[in-house]
Amino acid sequence: MQFTESNVDLIHFLVLGAIIFSIGLYGVFSNRKNIIIVFISIELMLLAININLVSFSVFLKDLTGQIFTMFILVIAVAEVAVGLAILVAYYRAKGDIDINKMNQMQG
Amino acid sequence: MIAKVIVFLPLLSFIIVGLLKRNFVRSAGIIASSLITISAVLSCFVFYKVIFNASIEEHIVFSWLSAEGLSVNWSIYIDSITAVMLVVISVISALVHVYSIGYMEYDHNLPKFMSLISLFTFFMLVLVISNNILQLFFGWEGVGLSSYLLTGYWYKKASAYKAAIKTFLINRVADVCFAIGIFTIYFTFDSLVFTEIFKNTAAHANDSISILGINMRSIDFICFMLFIGCMGKSAQIFFHTWLSDSTEGPAPVQALIHSATMVTAGVFLVVRCSPLFEYSEVALEFITIIGAVTCLFAATIALVQNDIKRVIAYSTCSQFGYMFFACGVSAYDAAMFHLMTHAFFKALLFLGAGNIVHAMMGERDIRKMGGMYEKTPLTCFMMTIGFLALSGIFPFAGYFSMNAIIKAAYAKNTAIGEYAYSLGVVTVCCTSFYSFRLLILTFYGSSRYPASLSKNINEAPLVMLAPVSILAFVTLFLGIIGQYLFNILDSGEAFWGNAIYVAATNNLADKVSNLSWLVKLSSSISAVIGIIIAYIFYVYRTNVPAILKNKFQFLYAVLLNRYYFDEIYEFIFVMPLKRGAEYLTKLTEAQMIDAEGVNKFAIYPKKCSEHISRFQSGLIYNYVLVMVIGIILIASWYFIAYFL
Secondary structure, three states: OOOOOOOOOOHHHHHHHHHHHHHHHHHHHHOOEHHHHHHHHHHHHHHHHHHHHHHHHHHHHHHHHHHHHHHHHHHHHHHHHHHHHHHHHHHHHHHOOOOHOOOOOOO | HHHEEEEEHHHHHHHHHOOOOOOOHHHHHHHHHHHHHHHHHHHHHHHHHHHHHHHOOOEEEEEEEEEEOEEEEEEEEEHHHHHHHHHHHHHHHHHHHHHHHOOOOOOOOOHHHHHHHHHHEEEEHHHHHHEEHHHHHHHHHHHHHHHHHOOOOOOOHHHHHHHHHHHHHHHHHHHHHHHHHHHHHHHHHHHEHHHHHHHOOOOOOOOOOEEOOEEEEEHHHHHOOOOOOHHOOOOOOOOHHHHHHHHOHHHHHHHHHHHHHHOOOHHHHHHHHHHHHHHHHHHHHHHHHHHHHHHHHHHHHHOOOOOOOHHHHHHHHHHHHHHHHHHHHHOOOHHHHHHHHHHHHHHHHHHHHHHHHHHHHOOOOOHHHOOHHHHHHHHHHHHHHHHHHHHHOOOOOOHHHHHHHHHHHHHHHOHHHHHHHHHHHHHHHHHHHHHHHHHHHOOOOOOOOHHHOOOOOOOHHHHHHHHHHHHHHHHHHHHHHHHHHHHHOOOOOHHOOOOOOOOOOOOOHHHHHHHHHHHHHHHHHHHHHHHHHHHHHHHHHOHHHHHHHHHHHHHHHHHHHHHHOOOOOOOOHHHHHHHHHHHHHHHHHHHHHHHHHHHHHHHHHHHHHHHHHHHHHOOOOHHHHHHHHHHHHHHHHHHHHHHO
């Protein structure tokens, strides 16, 4: 892929990544109700980072970044599977997945 | 070699049986009993050798400690006194071991119990077989320790562990004096070995020593201190309170404590140190008075007690009073003779009482017995023999030894001797009275136990009856044989040899043979009177005791409460200590250490952590926020650092 004459520059990709990352971040700590949305937000943050990696890989002409992205995707999927499994178990034990009630660690 | 085996078999038994697992009840019983029985047979052999060869055996086993000028060895020293003690201790201990197999049948901790009584025997053997006073002291303390462990054997029962602690503490008080006595002996004689001490006694007879600014003869001081130690071990008046409380342990333990081991140690020490005591007229008089007073004092308490074991326990106290005043009037041989006969019939009585308590499911109150004759005829028969011996009725063992003591006290022909004689004769009357009161109330008359219990009361099994029968058999004949063997007071030197030293002025042999028949018979007459009174009170006119009780209420209360000795000690020693300790606890522990010290320091960390713990809200979004803020801060730090 070559973007030599394109008016889409590296900075545009980075800004897109930063925006998506910020949306994810905001989703994590502004959400006070649903833990599934927290999950989705975390995934969003991971994807934003992937965009960064891929775009750097392209502009630096180094494939390592893109291979790394594949790893991150796989790990993210595994992580989601584990997280959802924990949630299901948690729901079975407590009958509720409201974040506000997950405060047993309170000191 | 044989002597070493005698001493170390009980120790071996202690180690082997002590290492057994909890439930190895049968093997524990068999191992311990057979080891101690071997030891008993060997000591009979040693006794035989000592009688016919009149030899003194002395070995050093190995060196214990040696410091500048002081060297003490673990030793074996067997003369006639030790030989007698060896037989008494090991034979009775063997019988008690066998008896325990039956008595403690349902106790899963039997290995522990067996190993402890073996240890008890070992310490007592170490005590009697020593040739120096330090090894004797080791045995002395060991015996105290084992009696503590055994009295508190049923430690889950509050009364048992309290009794155990009492036993231990009272003995410690007396032992302090004993230790001071040992120090003074070393200070005066420069040696702790008996033979060397006794060799030099005459040379140091008039040495004086200054105690707290008071000058006195060192021999007097030594004898007083040693005797106070003996008072503790042999439960003489003022130190007697532990002996009756020791009945809280299992019956075989009392049979040991009250007959062969523990209490005999005091009399043994006085007899062993006769060459010292003979040089101290004052100490001998003191011993006579204490012995005579204890003798009557304990017997009067026993008159009204209702606990079968307590009556027998007080009789022990009283009988040891006899032995001590015999020592006081220089009749050491009579004291040893009585020690021997008493050991056998007292073991018989306690084991018999154990049979009854076992049959009655732990009931010890004689008011709730009666008519046990039909249920336990054999035990009844043996107990009767035991009590006849205790009362001093011809031809049972007690008659000869007790009579010898009483005759000796009269023959002493001093004011104190006569005082001891009169108290002794009155005591014989009391003794036979309470013996027969107990016999009649327990075995004869109509039964007073609940009918529901009646079916369960059975004669003890063979393993318990056999030791009791052997003891009864010995009690029947020991007096006659002993009289012949020891030649009490007549030409005692033949048997006792150099083991007992009696100063020429104190020798009673001639005087005793010239006594009138009235004196010789006085103890028997007194005993018969006691039996007749008991018969009148409890068979012929059964309302007499109640009438007397109402008429002399105060006296009855005093006797029943054992002269309030326990209460007085509680008030003088225990209460102030408790109060003081409670006050100090409040002052130092609660106020100084807790309130002002440790807790004050602890408050600040506690407050800090209370503040910090508010960060731990437990809410995920809070944590995320903090993390993000952290990341931003770190990122901005690098950012700023880059531009600066």
